[in-house]
Amino acid sequence: MTDSRVSCANSAGAAMIGVSDFDGILRGKHVLRENLSGGDKVIKFSEAVLAWDCSDRVIPVHFTQKPLSAFGDADLRILSSTGRSVSYVGDHYLYLAEFMGAHETVCPRGILRRVLRRAAHHGYDCTAGFEFEFMLFKENADTIEDKPFDEWAPFTRGPFGYSIARSLAHQDLFGEILSLCEKSRIPLSGLHFETGPGVIEASLHHCDALEAADRAIMFKSMIKAWAQTRGMMATFMAKVSEKWPGQSGHIHISVSSDGQNAFYDGDASRNVSKLMTQFIAGQLKYMNDFCVLAVPNVNSYKRLVPGCWAPICPSWGVDNRSCAVRVIPGGPSAHRLEYRLPGADVNPYLALASSIGAGMLGIETNAALPASTVGDAGAEICLPSGRLPQSLSEATYRFAQSPAAIDVFGERFVEAFSCSRRWEWEAVQHRVTDFERRRYFEII
Template identity: 75%
Template sequence: MGPLHESRKALIGVCDFDGVLRGKLVLSDDVSAGDRIIKFSEAVLAWDCSDRVIQANSAQELPSVFGDADLRVLSATARAVPTCHDRFLYLAEFAGAHESICPRGVLRKVLRRAADHGYSCTAGFEFEFTLFNESAETIHKKPYDQWVPLTRGPFGYSVARTLASNELFDEILAFCDDARLPLSGLHFETGPGAIEASLRHCDALEAADRAVLLKSIVKSWAQTRGMMATFMAKVSENWPGQSGHIHISMSSNGQNAFYDGKASRNISGTMNQFVGGQLKYMNDFCVLAAPNVNSYKRLLPGFWAPTCPSWGVDNRSCAVRVIPGNESAHRLEYRLSGADINPYLALAGAIGSGILGVEENAVLATPIAGDASEERHAAYEPLPQNLAEATSRFAQSQEAIDVFGDRFVEAFSRSRRWEWDAVQHRVSDCERERYFEVI
């Protein structure tokens, strides 16, 4: 028998709570013939990142017995896979009984709420990631401090390194173009082996699709080159953290709803309310933008990451940075989120809190002009200090239940409590180094 026709080979990928694409190779003649429902294991909504089943108590609901669930294959999302030239990757989302806890479904729910008020949303993600000159085999055979990054030491925005890595950058640009993931920028960030890729802005749901695909494709591409890529929020306590900033704007009747040419800094009343809502509910929704134990090791003073729900005009020390410009460019940058986010959920949190602000006519405090981490005690409550605190706030938030649904809040909170518990009993190298001899 000869090789299968190209149209019969397709990868189907659906996003789990951790933002990881889970899927399988599907052999079908009509995979691209419009959105269709297939069966797929519901276990991926009950697994942690190491494929362990998240346990529930008797009062909590799990997917039944890990049978098959309805999965909607989204034909318009088809992308070329750079490491497999004879097939396409299709994104999918859970449908039916599981739609209310599907990350993509949660974002769609938030965007419908914005649409009910006459707003459409656009977004663009920026991701920092680190490349290591290590294979999937060698990285597990070496202690962390012996892993070799692509470059040594910090050299952010380095033209010299960009020119020296011209072939590598060309490959990234090429596979992003082939996969319909257009970039607006690509450069070295400060930190060993650190690179930032900025996706062009577009419709918010499409922007999140692109973000999910970029992370998976970068990681798979790196392995084909004998490298490893990581999107951890904090790879080392000695290096800067890795962000996943989100640029957001809203429009109404074809006009930028954040822009008012007659207002100070062009900040419209709607934008005031939107940012006011983001700040008001940032601590309650924080776990959507900082979903892992490691996430909170990035949110420290002096590392270009927020420490409180603050805002400023073109101020990168704040959690929300308003970027003034003409009507086509005026927007905000949501800087709380790290590179380890689930893009659907982080964007849902950023937009959902903003829409609450519009609904409630939220009041925006005076912008911070200096370092927000130094001024946080003047007007703002600190961000949650760890995953357990952030999860507790989310689980108890009536506003979270209102925006995202009670079933999702319960399921996602359960997954984050499990994530917190999974690492609390682990003894780290740092603890051994600090206490072994002295204590």
């Protein structure tokens, strides 16, 4: 951290600390910034945030010996190196944190660190960069409660992907996003309108894998807060409407050894090294078992349908966007893969952990890579590789029963996260929707 950043971070005033829950929501509070100087700090923080669902209802997880109604405090490490300004105006600082001690085994950031340690044990460093699509609505928290969904007004009408005209027309908005990201040390390598009403895609610049996930989780919270200051709402839902494409959360990944891109082999076909074939083979082999970490909500599975630029089966291809894993050939500095399974609703720590964890299993077992897909990976000919899980319930069952998941992520986390996803599934299943009323009320 530069001297100017240290000075800024240690100046008088308040700062926020945030820690990820299972859903990738930053939970935290304001503290005095002066108490955060001089390196990482350990404070007490409620363990309840690891037992809340997204609506603050208690999930019956089993990481504590206390009754579910009597959650205590846990040790929380505040990470001084993560502090950065997170607002377009003013100087509001946010520091990330992670659970320690007994809670580290169920902390999402701790799970990613566990996977990265496994890679480091074999001499590999991982680099990653997230891409997020999010949708803006000209609504606020009150109007979305007062109006039915079909009356919500998206920021732009209709699809117009990569539109220069729209980008120029809304250059003030794009300028604010770019300024916000620059100020917060979350550099973007791309920003553009995507297909779909009010949809914008932001490509976060690649960096060390743990830092990439830190940037990703901060970015999502910043964009939501920034949109509200403009009188709008931003959503990272995987599928906002069946009428529109889903919103992705693709991850670009490369692996290096001794400072060299281990995925790159200049003498191999399309520069794909033997290590890269093993890594992708592991991703495909364990994609169904680990799916719930990258596709974590009931709504997430409504994105994984044919014809919507989202994978429906474990598949890979060279520069093929219909596949779950897309190889992007290039020179040593650019050769990488794109993991296209996750939607924008992911917890960045867990989605990245699932992708790298499966890849490391492929390397460790010298997994064989099946033939690449040429053409549409959603076509019927590709389905012998196995459809991806069709629901959160199916994906959760596979994860909970997977010896590979326990090996990579630990038994305690697999149990706790599986419990949280079963809870999420049941919470939605008991709801009667407007669609059901329209479909069945008079006829059935």
